[in-house]
Amino acid sequence: MTQLALVIDLNVCVGCHACVTSCKEWNTSGPAGSMVDKNPYKEDPTGTFFNRVQSFEIGTYPQTETVHFPKSCLHCEEPPCVPVCPTGASYKREEDGIVLVDYDKCIGCKYCSWACPYGARELDEKQKVMKKCTLCVDRIYDEDLPEKERLPACVMSCPTSARLFGDIHDENSDVSKAIREDAGYQLMPEWGTKPANHYLPRRKVKMTIHKDELERVDNPLSKEERKTHNAPSDSPSLEDMTTW
Amino acid sequence: MHPAFSVIFLTTLIGAGQGLFLALFTGQIFSQFKLMPEQHDSNFYVIGSIIAVGLMAIGLFASFFHLGHPERAWRSAAKWKTSWLSREVIALPAAMGAISLYGAAHYFGFTTPLFTMPGGTEIDATLLLGLASTFTVYTLFICTGMIYGCIKFLQEWHSPLTVINFTLMGMASGFAVATALSAYMQTDLTKFYAVWAILFTVLAFVFRVLSLVRNKKIKPKSDMRSAIGVNHPNIRQMAQGSMGGSFNTREYFHGKKAGFVRNMKYIFLVLAFIVPLALLVFSLGASSWVIPVAAVGIQYLGLIAERWYFFADANHPQNLYYQQIS
Numbered sequence: 311m312t313q314l315a316l317v318i319d320l321n322v323c324v325g326c327h328a329c330v331t332s333c334k335e336w337n338t339s340g341p342a343g344s345m346v347d348k349n350p351y352k353e354d355p356t357g358t359f360f361n362r363v364q365s366f367e368i369g370t371y372p373q374t375e376t377v378h379f380p381k382s383c384l385h386c387e388e389p390p391c392v393p394v395c396p397t398g399a400s401y402k403r404e405e406d407g408i409v410l411v412d413y414d415k416c417i418g419c420k421y422c423s424w425a426c427p428y429g430a431r432e433l434d435e436k437q438k439v440m441k442k443c444t445l446c447v448d449r450i451y452d453e454d455l456p457e458k459e460r461l462p463a464c465v466m467s468c469p470t471s472a473r474l475f476g477d478i479h480d481e482n483s484d485v486s487k488a489i490r491e492d493a494g495y496q497l498m499p500e501w502g503t504k505p506a507n508h509y510l511p512r513r514k515v516k517m518t519i520h521k522d523e524l525e526r527v528d529n530p531l532s533k534e535e536r537k538t539h540n541a542p543s544d545s546p547s548l549e550d551m552t553t554w
Numbered sequence: 555m556h557p558a559f560s561v562i563f564l565t566t567l568i569g570a571g572q573g574l575f576l577a578l579f580t581g582q583i584f585s586q587f588k589l590m591p592e593q594h595d596s597n598f599y600v601i602g603s604i605i606a607v608g609l610m611a612i613g614l615f616a617s618f619f620h621l622g623h624p625e626r627a628w629r630s631a632a633k634w635k636t637s638w639l640s641r642e643v644i645a646l647p648a649a650m651g652a653i654s655l656y657g658a659a660h661y662f663g664f665t666t667p668l669f670t671m672p673g674g675t676e677i678d679a680t681l682l683l684g685l686a687s688t689f690t691v692y693t694l695f696i697c698t699g700m701i702y703g704c705i706k707f708l709q710e711w712h713s714p715l716t717v718i719n720f721t722l723m724g725m726a727s728g729f730a731v732a733t734a735l736s737a738y739m740q741t742d743l744t745k746f747y748a749v750w751a752i753l754f755t756v757l758a759f760v761f762r763v764l765s766l767v768r769n770k771k772i773k774p775k776s777d778m779r780s781a782i783g784v785n786h787p788n789i790r791q792m793a794q795g796s797m798g799g800s801f802n803t804r805e806y807f808h809g810k811k812a813g814f815v816r817n818m819k820y821i822f823l824v825l826a827f828i829v830p831l832a833l834l835v836f837s838l839g840a841s842s843w844v845i846p847v848a849a850v851g852i853q854y855l856g857l858i859a860e861r862w863y864f865f866a867d868a869n870h871p872q873n874l875y876y877q878q879i880s
Contacts, residue, residue: 330795354798362795364875366778368786376792379782381875390707396630396640417630418622421639423805424555427707427776429872432801438622495783498776498871501707509783 313387313407314445315478315506316462317485317494318380321513323472325363325378329464333361333382333443336463340448342413346436358434360443361464377512380473382464383430383443384497384505385409391422391431400440407479407506408447413439427501445475478506555708556805557865560620565698566727566857567613568646569720572691573728573754574606574735575653579684580750581732581743587675590746596660598741599680602732603657609731610650638704642697649694652687659683695721702864709772710868715765722758723826723860727853729754730830734850737843745838748846752834755853759827762860766819769867781874791878802876808866818863826856 337360338345347357361382368375385402389409392400399415400422402408411422411431416439423431423440431442446462449455459466465473476485485508488494494508578599585593618624627643634640659680667676699717706712729751736743778789794803808815833849 327795349798356796356798356800359796359800362800363793364795365792366782366784367790367792368784368788370788377782377784381795390705393633393636394639394704396633396637396643397626398633399629415626415629416623417626419620419630419639420622420805421637421701423801424870425705425707427871429802429806429870429875433622433805435801497783498780500775500780501871511783 311407311479312405312477313385313479313506314450314476315385315407315485315508316382316445316465317474317476317478317488317508317510319472319474319488319492319510320377320379321472321510322470323363323378323380324470325365325376326469327363328467328469329380329473330359330361330363332463332467334359336446336449337444342448343437345441346434348435356435358432358441360432360441375512380464381428381430382507383409384428384503384507385443385445387504387506388502390425390427390501390503394425395422406477408445409442410444410447411440411442413437413441416440427498427503428505450475478508555865555868555870556808557862558620560616560618562858562861562865563616564613564620565720566723566854566861567616568610568694568698569724569857570727570731570854571606571609571613571653572649572694573725574602574609574731575649575656575687575691575728576725577729577732577747577750578602578606579656579688581746582680582684584746586681591742593741593743595739595741596663596665598736598739598743599660600657601739602735603653603660605731605735606728607650607653607657610646610653614646614650638697638700642694642701645690645694645697649687649690652683652690656680656683656687692721695724707871708868709775710769711864713765713768715761715768718761719758719765722754722761723857726751726754726758726830727850727857730834730846730850730853733834733837734843734846737837737841737846740843744841744846748834748838751849752831755827755831755834759823759831762823762827774869774871776871776874778874781871791875794876794879797879799879800876802872803879806870806873806876810866815863815866818859818866822856822859822863824856825852826860827853829853830856 334345345358349355361380364379364381366377366379368377385408389402392402397415397417399412401410403410418433418438418440420433431440434441449462450460452460461475465475474485474488476483478485478489480486488510489508492510494510496505496508581593584590618627621627630640630643632640634644664679667678670676696717699720702711703713703716729747733744733747733751736747779785830849830853833845837845
């Protein structure tokens with residue numbers, strides 16, 4: 311079975327919002343209709359986004375570090391939003407595990423958004439239907455696109471390659487390897503939703519250097535060392551044992 | 555959560571309608587099984603059924619305002635196998651239909667016994683339709699409560715107390731309406747219903763306070779660490795990805811100060827339980843219909859406050875991601 315997913319590397323995400331804008335650009339231009347932008351140039355601008363980059367400060371000043379955190383639908387393997395939908399508009403595809411909303415069936419009751427602990431779903435203020443990340447289902451299978459462009463718009467646009475896309479059920483895929491080898495984790499695992507999207511943690515490259523590595527204690531080339539080195543010893547030496 | 559008035563009116567009104575029907579049928583059973591002096595005033599059952607169905611119809615009407623696409627509402631009966639909301643969408647018209655038939659059977663006087671029970675009790679069409687309605691009414695109580703009770707992320711709601719409270723508060727308000735109606739129509743049932751209404755109001759009060767106590771002790775299952783997966787006790791949001799708010803900041807936050815929410819709690823405890831209780835007890839000794847009608851009105855205001863608080867009290871884990879605009 312296939313489970314397509316994103317793996318987001320927090321170690322290299324710089325919080326540039328390129329994924330946010332390219333996601334909006336692609337998905338607002340599609341046949342499913344635009345994603346509303348209310349008051350774009352006035353007070354309280356608001357609109358529908360499938361993907362947002364949030365920023366968090368970890369630690370207490372001055373020992374702080376900033377984590378940029380892109381958040382979109384995690385395409386859970388046990389999606390809690392699907393069974394609660396009264397119309398069947400919310401569904402998980404058997405063939406690739408993408409969780410989708412059928413905009414023609416959605417009645418806009420918002421019940422699925424209550425049942426998502428991640429806040430991944432947003433009601434479009436104009437179309438009055440629930441919207442969320444589709445993993446660019448209209449890109450990744452499009453044979454009119456060159457093969458290397460059959461990727462979600464956010465993955466295409468990421469300048470630091472912080473976003474990987476692939477099948478997490480295929481153990482040899484890049485995403486599976488990244489999860490396995492770089493400690494990929496899921497968000498809020500305590501709810502048992504089994505999110506398909508994974509995050510890779512911040513990783514620090516550290517080198518521990520001890521004092522004796524900077525300065526050799528027994529430097530045979532030092533003047534002092536040479537003296538003691540060449541002084542006759544009380545203990546038996548190699549020369550007592552062997553004959554050359 | 556953000557309290558939506560469409561849902562507040564839906565749940566309180568259908569609860570009262572369901573409770574009113576249960577009151578009518580309780581009266582009929584007591585009378586038919588000769589547990590109290592027999593009632594022959596079918597008018598009371600007819601008008602009572604009309605009011606019960608009317609309350610539920612207004613509630614149903616209010617619920618449409620919750621939908622983005624009310625014209626597609628018929629689709630929501632599709633997934634009854636998995637969704638409590640879908641089950642409610644089926645159970646609500648079913649209960650309304652069954653209660654309508656029950657009222658119609660009284661109106662057309664289908665009271666000729668169909669058969670006689672071994673004990674000598676005569677069973678007629680109204681009794682059978684009443685039983686069927688009772689089944690649909692309880693099904694509806696369970697469906698409505700489970701819509702909220704089944705969402706495990708909202709820990710304040712994820713408890714059997716949600717279903718129990720929806721049922722008890724519906725019955726308390728419904729029996730209060732029955733008390734007011736019978737006082738207004740001057741049937742002999744006023745005291746009978748007042749006693750039941752007092753009983754259910756006390757029970758509803760006890761269980762509502764129990765859920766308040768339970769919710770006060772809740773430890774949130776998720777915190778910032780599990781939300782973004784960084785194991786540090788001190789995580790502060792700097793930006794949430796939008797400058798002017800989003801669906802996430804509107805749907806899951808009530809936007810009121812803590813004091814306002816706390817006051818709402820005291821208001822509903824007084825208006826939904828204590829004042830109606832006093833009025834109902836008072837009405838036992840008085841014959842005026844004004845007192846039970848006032849009890850119904852005040853209790854309904856209290857229940858609106860209660861439902862508002864019910865929503866505002868629930869803290870959604872997604873709020874962890876939306877603590878700071880920028």
